[in-house]
Amino acid sequence: MSDPVLSIRGLTLALPKGADRRYAVEDVSYDVHGSEILCVVGESGSGKSMAANAVMGLLPKGVRATAGEILFDGQDLLRLDEKQHRKLRGLRIGMIFQEPMTALNPLMRVGAQIGEVFEAHNRLTPAERQSRALELLIEVGLPQPEKAIRAYPFELSGGQRQRVMIAMALALEPELLIADEPTTALDVTTQAQILELIADLQRRHGMAMMFITHDFGVVAEIATRVCVMREGRIVELGAARDVLERPQHDYTRALIEAIPGNHIPESRYLDPPAPLLEVSHLHKVFRSRGGLFKSSREVHALDDVSFILAPGETLGVVGESGSGKSTLGRCVVRLERPDSGTLALSGIDLSSLKGEALRRERRRVQMIFQDPYASLNPRTRVGMAIAQGPIANGVPRDKALKQADQLLELVGLGGVADRFPHEFSGGQRQRIGIARALALDPELIVADEAVSALDVSIQAQILELLEDLKHRLSLSLLFITHDLRVAAQICDRILVMQHGRIVEQGSAREVFLNPQAAYTRELLAAIPGREPSLASA
Known part of the structure; x- marks a missing residue:
């Protein structure tokens, strides 16, 4: 295997006084090599994201490194000041965040936000930035990129916003890409598209990648190697196939066991003598005024839905x-009122109730x-x-x-x-x-x-x-x-x-x-x- 792009050696990050434990990360060591995807896996609080924040120079206030080093191209990143970190961020180390709606500026168009990445490092002219932003949106597979480049974040879906974040992270062709839970809240189909896109871009660009996740299903999909963390420490580190098929630590086995769908119960449902809820021919139409991508139209959110x-x-x-x-x-909870159809709870039609009668039944x-x-x-x-x-x-x-x-x-x-x-x-x-x-x-x-x-x-x-x-x-x-x-x-x-x-x-x-x-x-x-x-x- 080639020399590592990133080496973390004996890293210890101290938490502020009053925290639930002394260290966020304690004596952690691992490498990330070129052209590989290292998945760092663990629950919330395991320290997996905190180590990535230390690499980026984005540690929360009160958290400080007390031991170890983070080596990137011969430099110890822990010794850099904020100005030196800014030179590396985006240019040589890119990051994809978990929640793009929070990470993106809601008041700036997509193209301008991608252009800011180049502007921060004095790259390209304004016209070239716009042209390169469009090329990046095409590369990450955003539909209608000529329109998307003029869109605001709220006009895009969750998966589309995540593609914009990926485009920004790739803009300056970094040597190392850190992806922090980039698919957690996405639909499974959108998640599959984003995972495929990230893996494809990583291969084409030959980047080293640190992919942070809590889901061993994601690990099975994309990982080259796996680092499992628990309460700030590494409990298992190895090739993806070895960790998935022959996990050594009880905690790793517990995480794999916790993947939903591993145990499907036998059906316990019997036809009831009388349903609690009976939904019949429910319709709900939303009418939109249109926007950047869509003309005014009607969306049939519910189209003749019936069940018990x-x-x-x-x-x-x-x-x-x-x-x-x-x-x-x-x-069903009457936060929306259907346009037609019935919602009967123990025979009482909730869809037709108003005022005190609705209040009484809705509880x-x-x-x-x-x-x-x-x-x-x-x-x-x-x-x-x-x-x-x-x-x-x-x-x-x-x-x-x-x-x-x-x-x-x-x-x-x-x-x-x-x-x-x-x-x-x-x-x-x-x-x-x-x-x-x-x-x-x-x-x-x-x-x-x-x-x-x-x-x-x-x-x-x-x-x-x-x-x-x-x-x-x-x-x-x-x-x-x-x-x-x-x-x-x-x-x-x-x-x-x-x-x-x-x-x-x-x-x-x-x-x-x-x-x-x-x-x-x-x-x-x-x-x-x-x-x-x-x-x-």
């Missing part, structure tokens, strides 16, 4: 962004949102956030707060009611979201992408919690996800949606193992690692 959900059943709704699955969930259906941090008021203590619903429905404040404490205990977070949302991890915030959904004692919970942004091990814990609560509290679940693996793990039955219509439905086992619709087969084929194609093969 039994008491005690978990029904999965699966599809890509734009399939209508989230609109369906919002109609029977509650929602768990995808992003619990965005759905929680950062200035409200979590106990009060849970108690607000019951208080609004006439429960005395003291009783509602006591009930909030009990619900937090139920979801495994006892004694934390006085804390604020920012004091919790993503998985803990999702537990708070579940507690809040339970506060009004519902019969049906709609979980909208409730685990899509979580590490696979935390995801497994939340799925186990939902399954446990469902049985203990006699709940029914409408579980919305883009990932058939997750749906197969928790759901009794699955509906597959495409362009607002149901294209397939059946038991979870039947849909996952013997799909009938071409679209379902496409979703399954896009799951990373389902048919491993290791780069080290």
Whole structure:
């Protein structure tokens, strides 16, 4: 193997006083070679991203290197000042961030943002920058690049924004590319496209790549070598095939075991004597005024959707962004009103209710949102956030707060009611979201992408919690996800949606193992690692 492009030797990064442990990264050593993809794998808090931030000179305030070195082209990056780091960033070391909407400037057009990369390093004339930006957008496969270059980030989809980030990272043809969870929140089909694009560009440009992820399915898809981290330390390091097929450490085995879809339960669904929820011929049309890419048009988000959900059943709704699955969930909880059709809960048509009648029935259906941090008021203590619903429905404040404490205990977070949302991890915030959904004692919970942004091990814990609560509290679940693996793990039955219509439905086992619709087969084929194609093969 060639000399490493990057060498990390004995790196230790100290956390500020009061942190949950002393070091973010402790005595970490690994190399990244040219023309290879090193996947650094671990849960949130494992230190995988912190080491990458140290390479980029982007350590958070209060985190400092206390030992070790990071060697790049003979230079120890830990000894560089900010000005020296800026010369390397983008020019010789590129980075793709997890959330492009946060990393991109919402007030600047795409072309101008790519042009800034050249401007920061005094490369090319303004006209040449624009021309090169267009070439990059073409290279990363962005549709209608001549229009995209004039677009603002909000006018692009998640996958398109990630392609823009990749274009920016590649603009100056760096020798090392760091990709920090670049596909975590994307649909499986979009994720598959981005992974294929990154691997192809890495091969064509001959770059060294550090790819940070929590998903061993992604590792199986693209990795040459794998570095597994836990609580700031490396627990396993080796060739991708060796780590995937013969993991040596219990933690590595646990991460592989946590990949959703490894264990598909036998179908437990029986035809119910009377459904809890009966949806009949539901239609919902959104009318857009048009924009950069689209003229004014009508979007049929729900097009003649019908199904039933039994008491005690978990029904999965699966599809890509734009399939209508989230609109369906919002109609069920009446955050959206359908244009036609019926939503009958125990025989009562929710779609026709208004005012006090709607308020009375709607408490029977509650929602768990995808992003619990965005759905929680950062200035409200979590106990009060849970108690607000019951208080609004006439429960005395003291009783509602006591009930909030009990619900937090139920979801495994006892004694934390006085804390604020920012004091919790993503998985803990999702537990708070579940507690809040339970506060009004519902019969049906709609979980909208409730685990899509979580590490696979935390995801497994939340799925186990939902399954446990469902049985203990006699709940029914409408579980919305883009990932058939997750749906197969928790759901009794699955509906597959495409362009607002149901294209397939059946038991979870039947849909996952013997799909009938071409679209379902496409979703399954896009799951990373389902048919491993290791780069080290």
